[in-house]
Amino acid sequence: MEIDRWRERLKQLPLGDLYLYEEVGSTNLEAERLAEGGAPPLSLVVADSQIAGRGRLGRTWITQPGQALAFSWILYPQPGLIQSETLGRLNGLGALAVVETLREGYALPAQIKWPNDVLVEDRKIAGILAEAHWEGCQLLHVILGLGINIHQNALPADASLAFPATTLEECLGRKVSRLDFLVQVLQALLKWHRQLAEPSLIKAWNELLAYRGQQIALSSAGGTSARGELLGIDEEGALILRTERGEKNHILSGEIQVRLVDRS
Numbered sequence: 207m208e209i210d211r212w213r214e215r216l217k218q219l220p221l222g223d224l225y226l227y228e229e230v231g232s233t234n235l236e237a238e239r240l241a242e243g244g245a246p247p248l249s250l251v252v253a254d255s256q257i258a259g260r261g262r263l264g265r266t267w268i269t270q271p272g273q274a275l276a277f278s279w280i281l282y283p284q285p286g287l288i289q290s291e292t293l294g295r296l297n298g299l300g301a302l303a304v305v306e307t308l309r310e311g312y313a314l315p316a317q318i319k320w321p322n323d324v325l326v327e328d329r330k331i332a333g334i335l336a337e338a339h340w341e342g343c344q345l346l347h348v349i350l351g352l353g354i355n356i357h358q359n360a361l362p363a364d365a366s367l368a369f370p371a372t373t374l375e376e377c378l379g380r381k382v383s384r385l386d387f388l389v390q391v392l393q394a395l396l397k398w399h400r401q402l403a404e405p406s407l408i409k410a411w412n413e414l415l416a417y418r419g420q421q422i423a424l425s426s427a428g429g430t431s432a433r434g435e436l437l438g439i440d441e442e443g444a445l446i447l448r449t450e451r452g453e454k455n456h457i458l459s460g461e462i463q464v465r466l467v468d469r470s
């Protein structure tokens with residue numbers, strides 16, 4: 207990663223401070239440390255290589271040098287925008303920005319797998335990790351981390367992945383610039399960030415939701431927790447599932463397992 211060139215380009219965007227690294231453990235962890243030190247709002251942490259990146263549910267997310275995008279955005283509470291009521295929308299914000307970039311910039315049929323994955327034709331191309339930090343019941347800051355598979359070697363060779371994965375290079379059959387893609391995603395993030403509390407964000411999230419209208423199973427740490435028809439996302443970013451008994455359940459966390467469902 208040519209840090210000076212990346213910095214020059216990223217400086218054109220209305221962000222806070224820029225922290226660009228060749229290698230970090232986790233950009234989310236680094237962003238948390240910087241937020242604790244008073245980094246300005248909308249500051250950005252980008253790493254070429256991430257050796258102990260964090261995924262959801264305690265998973266790791268390793269980023270090989272030159273292959274992917276791994277970055278974190280520092281957000282602070284803001285009345286009417288970033289507050290406890292809108293925290294459930296942050297994964298949607300990140301996913302929406304990536305999906306919009308893939309669709310509008312690269313004509314790819316990207317979708318959001320609730321709560322935080324971006325898929326292209328049923329394969330995961332990006333993951334989002336929004337982490338809120340509190341002191342007692344006071345929200346201190348939120349770190350929005352995005353990991354996007356760009357070049358082919360972004361994927362582990364041993365295929366030890368929980369879900370089939372792909373890269374932008376594989377989807378397009380050609381290489382693309384990581385910096386161009388990053389700038390486009392940041393522009394989309396800035397746009398959707400302004401609409402975080404608006405109905406338009408939930409509307410767009412619903413329109414781009416994978417498996418809508420389909421029977422799914424939801425797993426949680428304790429195993430499969432619910433099954434039913436995926437109806438959509440509610441105002442808080444919770445999944446709405448219609449159970450076999452016809453009840454509508456609003457579910458705040460879990461992981462969609464389409465392959466657990468008997469589709470015969």
Ligand code: BTN
Nearest residue numbers: 232234259260261262333351353
């Ligand atoms: C997931 O799908 O489980 C979420 C993965 C999120 C990975 C990104 S990479 C940049 C940021 N820093 C981290 O440590 N994690 C997120």
